[in-house]
Amino acid sequence: MINDDGSNNKEEMKRFALSLKAISNLMPFSKRPELELPKLSFPLLAYSRGEMRALKDLLADALELALLEGAETLTRNHLKEAAELTTPKNNPFDDKANVIEVQTIQQYTRFELDDRTGRRERFDRAFTALKPIPMRNLLSKR
DSSP, X not given: OBOTTSOBOHHHHHHHXXXXXXXXXXXXXXXXXXXXXXXXXXXXXXXXXXXXXXHHHHHXXXXXXXXXXXXXXXXXXXXXXXXXXXXOSSOTTOTTOSXXXXXXXXXXXXXXXXXXXXXXXXXXXXXXXXXXXXXXXXXXXX
């Protein structure tokens, strides 16, 4: 979703934003959260690294916080609090964050048959190194 120069890959980000919009449409609030907007979608991407499981876990925690509070919608603050449960440092929802650190999947989990033993070997997913990207690059129209 993020190009090597730190700009966003518009088609991938569009798909991610549409997924976030679909998720927010299912949330039980009187006011639909706008997760697809850049102010939330980029930190959500940074937190989840594009992994749906991590995204689901964060959103579930934030949803619980918001519902217990009786909030009319899910806010950046709910997401920040939920992220702090697992990432107290470098929280991408911190209001002062003007740089977010992004990783992308370099290799997906795969299985291969070992010719010598006849057993399947599992190769876990691998991520790129953390890359600090200024928010202004992500928000650019390039």
